Amino acid sequence: MDQTPLHLPRHRWLVIGLFFAVGWLCLGFDRNVAAGQAPQPTPTIDRLATPAMPLSPQPADYGRQVYYLNCMPCHGDVGQGLTDEWRNVWEEDHRNCWASGCHGGRAGDEGFPVPRTIPAVIGAPPVLGNFQTSEELFEYLKQTHPPQRPGVLSDTDYHNVTALLWQDSGRTDPEPTLSPTPTPAPAAHPAPTESAPAAPASLWPLVVGLILIAGITLVAITRRGRSVT
Numbered sequence: 001m002d003q004t005p006l007h008l009p010r011h012r013w014l015v016i017g018l019f020f021a022v023g024w025l026c027l028g029f030d031r032n033v034a035a036g037q038a039p040q041p042t043p044t045i046d047r048l049a050t051p052a053m054p055l056s057p058q059p060a061d062y063g064r065q066v067y068y069l070n071c072m073p074c075h076g077d078v079g080q081g082l083t084d085e086w087r088n089v090w091e092e093d094h095r096n097c098w099a100s101g102c103h104g105g106r107a108g109d110e111g112f113p114v115p116r117t118i119p120a121v122i123g124a125p126p127v128l129g130n131f132q133t134s135e136e137l138f139e140y141l142k143q144t145h146p147p148q149r150p151g152v153l154s155d156t157d158y159h160n161v162t163a164l165l166w167q168d169s170g171r172t173d174p175e176p177t178l179s180p181t182p183t184p185a186p187a188a189h190p191a192p193t194e195s196a197p198a199a200p201a202s203l204w205p206l207v208v209g210l211i212l213i214a215g216i217t218l219v220a221i222t223r224r225g226r227s228v229t
């Protein structure tokens with residue numbers, strides 16, 4: 001019984017080495033999954049996609065949803081207005097807003113007439129230059145927008161969409177005139193994603209141990225097999 005694993009034939013070592021290598025690979029994969037790295041969402045370039053909602057949304061984040069649903073077709077995905085570039089994002093048969101049967105305002109057109117020029121509503125001055133405060137903007141929107149049915153949104157929606165336009169245009173009020181919208185209280189420790197890898201990390205020793213045990217067993221079996229023959 002003076003035979004040590006060191007005297008195993010080379011191919012046996014190869015098998016054992018391979019065994020460990022596969023083990024480590026699996027471990028690495030496991031860690032990536034645990035850390036939430038594996039299911040990475042592919043970056044979307046779909047400009048018509050629903051805006052994502054952050055974990056603890058602010059009024060402007062709710063406003064982004066309101067904007068997406070009620071304002072984007074006319075004012076563009078980034079508030080640029082109804083530019084030719086924006087119209088070309090749409091499917092081909094939706095690009096001419098003023099075609100007969102669309103929003104041309106002619107007899108037989110199904111939609112309400114839409115003006116040829118629709119201004120930008122997010123951006124540096126002169127964008128939103130007609131408004132001194134966000135409250136003015138709020139009142140304007142509530143009185144006039146959306147043009148096809150003014151006042152149809154809730155006050156909260158008007159507030160939130162106002163917050164979005166105001167904030168994304170880099171505007172601030174002399175004094176806060178917008179009453180804060182009740183938002184869900186932010187969690188005391190909003191780090192659910194960070195705590196996730198902790199548990200799998202503690203599994204490490206177990207997995208390493210299992211691989212080691214399996215490796216040693218393999219060696220033992222190989223040795224016994226040789227000493228029997």
Ligand code: HEC
Nearest residue numbers: 070071074114115117118119121128129130145146147161
């Ligand atoms: C049907 C197309 C349409 C929709 C939908 C629409 N708007 Fe407008 N919007 C217009 C037009 C046209 C004007 C220009 C009106 C005018 O000059 O009197 C305008 C003007 C504005 C202005 C004033 C810009 C300025 O500088 O005077 C703001 C702000 C605005 N819209 C925001 C919104 C928001 C927010 C929504 C969604 C709740 C929205 N719009 C939905 C067509 C639209």
